[in-house]
Amino acid sequence: MNGFAPEISNQYVVDLDKHVFHSWSVQESAPPIAIASAQGCSLWDFEGKQYLDFSSQLVNTNIGHQHPKVIDAIKAQAETLVTIAPATANVTRGEAAKRILDRAPDHFKKVFFTNAGADANENAIRMARQFTGRDKVLSAYRSYHGNTGSAIAATGDFRRVPNEYSRGHVHFFNPYLYRTEFNAQTEQQECERALQHLKRVIECEGPNAIAAIILETIPGTAGFLLPPEGYLQGVRELATEHGIQLIFDEVMVGFGRTGRWFAFEHFNVVPDLITFAKGVNSGYVPAGGVVISEPISEYFKSNFFMGGLTYSGHPLAMSAIVATLDAMEEEGIVRYADEVGNNILGPALIELMEKHETIGDIRGKGMFWALELVESRATREPLSNSKIASMKSKFAEKGLLTFIVNNRIHVAPPLIIKPNEIAQGVAIISQVLAEFD
Structure with a gap:
C-alpha cells in the first residue's frame, strides 16, 4: 500500500527525523507521525495504519492527496x-x-x-x-x-x-x-x-x-x-x-x-x-x-x-x-465544497454541540469550520492546554489527523471528502470529546 520497502518502519523514519529542525515547536516534543503514502483523503504510515486527513494537512491539500x-x-x-x-x-x-x-x-x-x-x-x-x-x-x-x-x-x-x-x-x-x-x-x-x-x-x-x-x-x-x-x-x-x-x-x-x-x-x-x-x-x-x-x-x-x-x-x-x-x-470541486460543506459537514458539526458541553462555539463556511472548546459554557474559559494535548493524541490514536490551535479544533478536510468520510471523522471527534465532557 505504501510503496516502500518492507524494511522501512515507522521507528526508522522517526529516528531519521531527529536530524530535522521543526518549525514553531519545542524540538524535543512528542515524536511526529511517520507517513509513508496518501491517496484522496487518507494517509498511511509505514506499518499500514490508515489516517483520515481532517485538516488538509495545513489547510492546503484542497484537491486531495495524489490527484x-x-x-x-x-x-x-x-x-x-x-x-x-x-x-x-x-x-x-x-x-x-x-x-x-x-x-x-x-x-x-x-x-x-x-x-x-x-x-x-x-x-x-x-x-x-x-x-x-x-x-x-x-x-x-x-x-x-x-x-x-x-x-x-x-x-x-x-x-x-x-x-x-x-x-x-x-x-x-x-x-x-x-x-x-x-x-x-x-x-x-x-x-x-x-x-x-x-x-x-x-x-x-x-x-x-x-x-x-x-x-x-x-x-x-x-x-x-x-x-x-x-x-x-x-x-x-x-x-x-x-x-x-x-x-x-x-x-x-x-x-x-x-x-x-x-x-x-x-x-x-x-x-x-x-x-x-x-x-x-x-x-x-x-x-x-x-x-x-x-x-x-x-x-x-x-x-x-x-x-x-x-x-x-x-x-x-x-x-x-x-x-x-x-x-x-x-470535476466541480468548488461547487461540491459549497454543497457538501454547508449541507453535510457543517450541520454534522453543529449537532455535536447538543451532545458535548465542551463545545462553546461552532462557526464556519464551506469546508472551513472551527470548534471552540471550553471548560464551561457559562464562563467561556478556554479548555486547558493539557486537555487539548491529550485530545490531539487521542485523535491520532483513532486515526484522525486534525489541525488544533489553542483551544480550537479546526476542521478543514480536502474539498473532495465523501459524506461517509465526514461521518467517520465527526464520529471520532464525538468519541474523544465525550471523554472530556
Missing part, C-alpha cells in the same frame, strides 16, 4: 523543462497566471508569483508601499500572515512579539463576537463597534501615512472568524476614503475552501491586492502569489518594482497550478 492529473502534469513538466529563470517567458507560468486571473474580478490584471503565502504577503505590502509612497501597514491582532519579516510583523498573535524587526506595523482588533473586545451583544453591534475602532486607529495613526490594510478575508489560524455582515464593506469604504490599499490574505481560504474561488465573493467586496498560496495547487509544489489590480499594474509599467525571487513562477509549481485549477473546474 493523478496533477501528478501527471508535474511529471510532464519535469521531462520538458524542470527550471527556468523568472525573467524568461514560460508557457506554463503564463497559463497559470491566466487561469488565476480568469477566476478573479475583472479589474485584476497581473499575477506576481512567490514561493509561499508569507512572501506573497511580504510582496503585497511592498507593492502597496511603493504605489502609495506611504509606510504604515494596519493589520489585525487576530491574524497570521506568515513567518518572513513584514509578514510576521503584520501577524497579530504571540509569535509576532520576538520577531518584530520590520517597521511601520500597527494592529487593531477585528470582530469576534464570541470573545468580543467591544462589549457587543449582537453581530450588528460587533460590526459597528469594530469599524468605529478601526476608524479611530486610522485617524490616530494618520490616514496619509498608511499604505495598506491587510486582512485575512476569514481569519484562519486565529479561529476561522467569519466577519459579520457589513464589516468588510466598511473596511473597504474606509480604505477607499483615505487612499489606503486593501489587501485580502486568501492564502488559507482561497481556491474553493469556503465554496467559492475566493472567500471575499461571499461578502460583496473586492480588494486592491489578493494574496494566495496553499490551495492554488494543493501544496503539491510550493507556490504562492499576489493578484494585482489594474491601477497598481499600470503604476509598475513605468516604475521599477523593488522585489524579486529566484524561483518566482517555477515551472513545476506552475504545472501543478494549471492541473489543479483545471481539475477543480472539470
Whole structure:
C-alpha cells in the first residue's frame, strides 16, 4: 500500500527525523507521525495504519492527496523543462497566471508569483508601499500572515512579539463576537463597534501615512472568524476614503475552501491586492502569489518594482497550478465544497454541540469550520492546554489527523471528502470529546 520497502518502519523514519529542525515547536516534543503514502483523503504510515486527513494537512491539500492529473502534469513538466529563470517567458507560468486571473474580478490584471503565502504577503505590502509612497501597514491582532519579516510583523498573535524587526506595523482588533473586545451583544453591534475602532486607529495613526490594510478575508489560524455582515464593506469604504490599499490574505481560504474561488465573493467586496498560496495547487509544489489590480499594474509599467525571487513562477509549481485549477473546474470541486460543506459537514458539526458541553462555539463556511472548546459554557474559559494535548493524541490514536490551535479544533478536510468520510471523522471527534465532557 505504501510503496516502500518492507524494511522501512515507522521507528526508522522517526529516528531519521531527529536530524530535522521543526518549525514553531519545542524540538524535543512528542515524536511526529511517520507517513509513508496518501491517496484522496487518507494517509498511511509505514506499518499500514490508515489516517483520515481532517485538516488538509495545513489547510492546503484542497484537491486531495495524489490527484493523478496533477501528478501527471508535474511529471510532464519535469521531462520538458524542470527550471527556468523568472525573467524568461514560460508557457506554463503564463497559463497559470491566466487561469488565476480568469477566476478573479475583472479589474485584476497581473499575477506576481512567490514561493509561499508569507512572501506573497511580504510582496503585497511592498507593492502597496511603493504605489502609495506611504509606510504604515494596519493589520489585525487576530491574524497570521506568515513567518518572513513584514509578514510576521503584520501577524497579530504571540509569535509576532520576538520577531518584530520590520517597521511601520500597527494592529487593531477585528470582530469576534464570541470573545468580543467591544462589549457587543449582537453581530450588528460587533460590526459597528469594530469599524468605529478601526476608524479611530486610522485617524490616530494618520490616514496619509498608511499604505495598506491587510486582512485575512476569514481569519484562519486565529479561529476561522467569519466577519459579520457589513464589516468588510466598511473596511473597504474606509480604505477607499483615505487612499489606503486593501489587501485580502486568501492564502488559507482561497481556491474553493469556503465554496467559492475566493472567500471575499461571499461578502460583496473586492480588494486592491489578493494574496494566495496553499490551495492554488494543493501544496503539491510550493507556490504562492499576489493578484494585482489594474491601477497598481499600470503604476509598475513605468516604475521599477523593488522585489524579486529566484524561483518566482517555477515551472513545476506552475504545472501543478494549471492541473489543479483545471481539475477543480472539470470535476466541480468548488461547487461540491459549497454543497457538501454547508449541507453535510457543517450541520454534522453543529449537532455535536447538543451532545458535548465542551463545545462553546461552532462557526464556519464551506469546508472551513472551527470548534471552540471550553471548560464551561457559562464562563467561556478556554479548555486547558493539557486537555487539548491529550485530545490531539487521542485523535491520532483513532486515526484522525486534525489541525488544533489553542483551544480550537479546526476542521478543514480536502474539498473532495465523501459524506461517509465526514461521518467517520465527526464520529471520532464525538468519541474523544465525550471523554472530556
